[in-house]
Amino acid sequence: MAGRTEGADLKSVSPNQPGKDYSRYFQPPSLKEAKKRGKADVQVHYDFAIPEEMAGIGRGKHFLIRTYGCQMNEHDSETMAGILREMGFAQTDDEREADIILFNTCAIRENAEDKVFGELGHMKSLKRDNPHLILGVCGCMSQEEAVVNKILAKYQHVDLIFGTHNIHRLPVLLRDAMYSKEMVVEVWSKEGDIIENMPKLREGSIKAWVNIMYGCDKFCTYCIVPYTRGKERSRRPQDVIAEVRELARLGYKEITLLGQNVNAYGKDLEGGSYGFGDLLDEIRKIDIPRVRFTTSHPRDFDDRLIEVLAKGGNLVEHIHLPVQSGSTEILKKMARKYTREQYLELVRKIKAAIPHVVLSTDIIVGFPGETEEQFQETLSLVEEVGYDSAYTFIYSPREGTPAAAMEDNVPLEVKKERLQRLMDLQNRISLEKNLALQGQVLEVLVEGESKTNPDVLSGRTRTNKLVHFVGDKSLIGKFVEVRVTEAKTWTLRGEIAAKVEV
């Protein structure tokens, strides 16, 4: 693994701190390098270990990780927490108690970044009060040249920046940050290998994330992820299956398989014939009550996958299938590589094969050049598919992506107005879908007390709907049958009909 430093392009960054020597700990990112896709084989390593001299370095000390962005980041945070715990650190949620604070960041839209910069600013006074505090920035933002430059120039109270491919280097980087007066920057732009045996400190004991692949090769023209996460790399099926079996043994009730495009699973593995459908067909036989996955790109959603999903069992009948736009022209500009008709045909096949399937989606409004007519095609597609829910976004240009070079000619007011119309439509449909569930008895996995009322429990249906009902805390982690008594746009209320032991 050592020596994977091809991404470093020292000349592209001119740190704004005269007199400081950056050479030793300075390996900044390069978007240009991140765009490349090499043919080199990805190695799988099973030999991760905390270097001996760092093993007890955290004893008596605390860490705090702030996580932004998607499930991939949530899970990376669990890995970092696992590594820190092995170094002797304990977790805290009190900033004042923390000796290390890591910001695991997201670069997907500008507002995600603004939020992080705002909170990094607030850390200045904390750092003043506690000069020994190590403040680190990792995740997708740290993979961006412009972000690293901005931190170097304006956020000099940051001690450490490391990338999404450098997580396994955390012990060494932390040591450097603790003993060096300079900001330590190590961001590899070329994706790293797969490191199998990193420790994990999972949040909760009911649901667990399981990575099946890393990276993305789709290069949708608006999206930064292929640059921040590197090329598609699938974990070996036997490693995924062993992890799921272990989670089942530990009593987890639900797993979510993670990848930016899970349907591309296996394409990079030897032979290339073992796909996501095959993997699910094996996981289906493992004794874990619920299996979810996210995210599915419509392009690679093949018949084999539909056939396996139709077998049901622990494979839940909920599919998140981002469409992004209902206009074939816009889809083309986005390089999504399917048409409106192809997407609708896929939905038709899925609905025919999987009774009661629930679909959700992601949609971007105001993509460069989007006309009112094209936006209306999105509205009509939403109506036609009948999603139970949708994540809707205003297009945000990301530096270095092809769309950022297109003329962003839809005025912000128009984008906002389109977003509102889309949300109004989706809310109406979501409510209709939920109202249709009134009176039905649904299986709910109880996850905990409701956020607002400790007497009320919250859980989710197989289709990922949030249900609130009155019940005893001893039900947490169990399955109960709940009769739906009231439907709202985003949640259901109900009453216990029966308890089911699984």
Ligand code: SAH
């Ligand atoms: N890999 C997933 C998506 C990850 S990003 C997939 O392809 O389905 C989550 C969502 O953020 C995307 O589906 C898209 O709707 C939105 N998104 C991505 N880039 C964006 C941008 N530049 N502006 C606005 N929304 C964006």
Ligand code: SF4
């Ligand atoms: Fe981004 Fe497209 Fe990859 Fe999803 S599939 S992460 S939207 S490039």
Ligand code: F3S
């Ligand atoms: Fe954000 Fe990176 Fe996920 S950009 S959405 S945290 S892959």
